[in-house]
Amino acid sequence: MAKPNPLQEQLLKAGLAKKSKVAQVAREQDKARHGKGTKDPDDIRREAERVREEKVARDRALAAEQKARTQAAELKAQARQIIKDKKLPPEGESEYRFTADGAIRTVLVSDELRRKLSAGHLVIARLDDRYVLLPRAAGEKVSERDPSLVVLDHGKPNAGTGDAPSSEDDAYYAQFKVPDDLVW
Numbered sequence: 001m002a003k004p005n006p007l008q009e010q011l012l013k014a015g016l017a018k019k020s021k022v023a024q025v026a027r028e029q030d031k032a033r034h035g036k037g038t039k040d041p042d043d044i045r046r047e048a049e050r051v052r053e054e055k056v057a058r059d060r061a062l063a064a065e066q067k068a069r070t071q072a073a074e075l076k077a078q079a080r081q082i083i084k085d086k087k088l089p090p091e092g093e094s095e096y097r098f099t100a101d102g103a104i105r106t107v108l109v110s111d112e113l114r115r116k117l118s119a120g121h122l123v124i125a126r127l128d129d130r131y132v133l134l135p136r137a138a139g140e141k142v143s144e145r146d147p148s149l150v151v152l153d154h155g156k157p158n159a160g161t162g163d164a165p166s167s168e169d170d171a172y173y174a175q176f177k178v179p180d181d182l183v184w
Contacts, residue, residue: 079145083127086138088113098124100131100151107131120155 008025011017092110096117099105107124109117113133116122123139124131126149134142136155143150 075145079142087132124152
């Protein structure tokens with residue numbers, strides 16, 4: 001039995017409390033401090049199982065998230081490596097302008113490269129803060145891994161536009177002739 005506290009001792013000495021009552025209060029305080037009675041072993045087992053299942057589910061979710069991040073980083077690295085390996089050497093003095101990230105960008109190309117870009121045989125891809133030309137096959141491989149790196153691809157239908165032009169627009173603009181030597 002626990003030793004009574006000083007207040008309990010004073011109450012006993014003054015005759016205001018009985019020794020049995022003090023012992024009972026001490027036992028109740030001890031029970032309250034150490035838990036409110038014993039739990040059923042089945043309840044303890046069920047609670048432990050529930051906690052273990054929650055931990056396993058949380059661990060699985062974290063592992064899946066980590067795996068997805070790792071896989072995305074790996075695909076991005078593969079795309080960057082393809083761009084580095086397959087990029088065409090810069091050549092030409094003519095500027096080819098295109099829009100990327102809401103701004104007009106420029107790449108120097110020759111007349112032959114300009115024709116290939118317009119025909120969709122070449123694509124423009126982002127490499128760090130530069131833009132490079134890639135053959136179409138390499139551009140498709142990069143698009144499979146990280147579509148955000150391919151900036152311009154005339155080989156895809158409606159590449160770079162949000163809406164397909166309507167036949168009314170085509171009929172209207174057909175009356176305007178575009179010069180053959182127009183370079184934007």
